[in-house]
Amino acid sequence: MKVLVIGSGGREHALTWKLAQSPRITRMWVAPGNAGTREERLSGSGDPVENVSLAADDLPGLLDWSRIHQPDFIVVGPDNPLALGIVDRFREAGFRIWGPNQKAARFESSKAFSQEFMQRHGIPTARAASFTDPAQARRFCDELQGQCAVKADGLALGKGVVVTSDPASAHRAVDEMLVRGAFGNAGSHIVIQERLHGREVSLHALTDGSCYRLFPTSQDHKRIQDGDQGPNTGGMGTYSPAPFLSDEELSRVGAAILDPWLRGCRAEGIDFRGLIYPGVMLTVDGPRVIEFNARFGDPETQVYLTRLENDLLDLLEACVEGTLGQHALRWSPNASVCVVAASAGYPGTSPKGKPIEGLAGAARLPGVKVFHAGTALQDGRVVTNGGRVLGVTATAGTLAEARDRAYEAVATIAFDGMQYRRDIAAQALQHHAPTA
Numbered sequence: 001m002k003v004l005v006i007g008s009g010g011r012e013h014a015l016t017w018k019l020a021q022s023p024r025i026t027r028m029w030v031a032p033g034n035a036g037t038r039e040e041r042l043s044g045s046g047d048p049v050e051n052v053s054l055a056a057d058d059l060p061g062l063l064d065w066s067r068i069h070q071p072d073f074i075v076v077g078p079d080n081p082l083a084l085g086i087v088d089r090f091r092e093a094g095f096r097i098w099g100p101n102q103k104a105a106r107f108e109s110s111k112a113f114s115q116e117f118m119q120r121h122g123i124p125t126a127r128a129a130s131f132t133d134p135a136q137a138r139r140f141c142d143e144l145q146g147q148c149a150v151k152a153d154g155l156a157l158g159k160g161v162v163v164t165s166d167p168a169s170a171h172r173a174v175d176e177m178l179v180r181g182a183f184g185n186a187g188s189h190i191v192i193q194e195r196l197h198g199r200e201v202s203l204h205a206l207t208d209g210s211c212y213r214l215f216p217t218s219q220d221h222k223r224i225q226d227g228d229q230g231p232n233t234g235g236m237g238t239y240s241p242a243p244f245l246s247d248e249e250l251s252r253v254g255a256a257i258l259d260p261w262l263r264g265c266r267a268e269g270i271d272f273r274g275l276i277y278p279g280v281m282l283t284v285d286g287p288r289v290i291e292f293n294a295r296f297g298d299p300e301t302q303v304y305l306t307r308l309e310n311d312l313l314d315l316l317e318a319c320v321e322g323t324l325g326q327h328a329l330r331w332s333p334n335a336s337v338c339v340v341a342a343s344a345g346y347p348g349t350s351p352k353g354k355p356i357e358g359l360a361g362a363a364r365l366p367g368v369k370v371f372h373a374g375t376a377l378q379d380g381r382v383v384t385n386g387g388r389v390l391g392v393t394a395t396a397g398t399l400a401e402a403r404d405r406a407y408e409a410v411a412t413i414a415f416d417g418m419q420y421r422r423d424i425a426a427q428a429l430q431h432h433a434p435t436a
């Protein structure tokens with residue numbers, strides 16, 4: 001089978017690496033991929049994975065290319081092409097493609113849609129309302145005494161949310177979005193949620209539109225600096241499993257969210273086939289969904305796929321075919337930790353083209369897999385090509401060992417301006433799970 005993966009980040013490298021292990025794949029491309037994806041080899045034939053230089057949101061280009069190369073199965077990584085309707089376009093053209101269609105992708109592309117959907121279907125979430133009128137929005141902020149999360153409706157590269165603790169800053173956030181148009185169209189409609197407190201966990205579930213399969217827990221680290229300081233980023237590191245929920249609690253929380261979600265989708269004619277990823281806050285009053293994503297998390301994928309024992313191609317095909325009910329997910333009991341190495345300046349603008357040293361040495365360490373994100377090949381050398389550069393991932397029998405190995409690997413890698421957090425999974429190691 002010939003497979004095309006769309007995207008270029010750490011998530012897509014992890015998807016590519018895992019799919020390449022499927023013995024059924026005879027040829028594989030990644031568009032546009034990175035310096036890491038093209039190093040992967042198919043376990044069946046030993047042939048290399050090929051990068052195709054087309055951007056993930058170049059729908060006409062990808063469609064033309066696919067008509068020539070005829071991939072049998074297409075896997076979409078990032079949110080943007082999904083929101084643009086890539087799945088609808090490719091299905092109409094007769095291709096088998098994994099990911100939610102445009103209507104289903106609205107769970108991520110419109111926070112107002114998602115919020116109202118949760119309210120319609122009794123999914124536990126924050127007290128919230130959506131607005132286009134600034135005066136009404138400010139009034140709601142006052143009702144919440146300024147304890148708000150003010151959110152642009154549309155995709156905003158992880159920068160469209162402002163969490164506030166007083167009315168003046170809540171008003172400023174409203175004005176920024178609704179009056180000054182800081183996020184353009186994405187922010188001409190906003191959602192305001194009450195500010196919640198608690199630990200955040202990422203849930204992931206594959207779904208074929210009629211059933212879902214929940215993943216184990218993981219936790220991301222969104223802020224740039226240790227101790228959750230500094231601005232938000234796309235994610236600076238993850239680990240799995242997270243000790244804050246027992247398996248029993250996880251399936252209870254998963255069901256409290258995903259059972260009504262799936263029923264709601266059916267009732268509203270939303271055919272979601274892909275990965276649904278609710279962002280959840282564990283509050284003293286119980287779990288609350290703060291948002292939905294409609295694709296794999298990055299860097300959650302890196303820790304999940306290094307623990308997944310199934311053939312990923314089987315699972316993704318089952319989502320598309322509506323046969324996911326025939327599959328059980330199997331997870332390694334090992335723990336996995338991913339530490340992101342980012343460029344200087346990230347999450348602001350960062351330089352590109354810095355040579356990366358030490359990749360080969362890191363790859364030789366036991367249990368270590370270095371996933372590339374913003375990398376490129378320049379004159380035969382691997383160089384930086386974006387904000388998040390690498391996801392250094394290690395798997396081991398315990399979380400402590402996995403963490404030590406990941407940091408051992410990070411220490412062998414260097415590029416000009418490299419920054420990373422020193423405390424990925426540190427809170428988990430201090431946490432003592434209540435004995436069930």
Ligand SMILES: Nc1ncnc2c1ncn2[C@@H]1O[C@H](COP(=O)(O)OP(=O)(O)O)[C@@H](O)[C@H]1O
Pocket residue numbers: 126148149151157158159160161163193194195196197200222279290291
């Ligand atoms: N209701 C809320 N209360 C407190 N913090 C929130 C709330 N909603 C979002 N946040 C914080 O803002 C971050 C980003 O919000 P989120 O809704 O996940 O949007 P996005 O991932 O699209 O930027 C969250 O990870 C969380 O830390």
Ligand SMILES: [Mg+2]
Pocket residue numbers: 279291
């Ligand atoms: Mg989020």
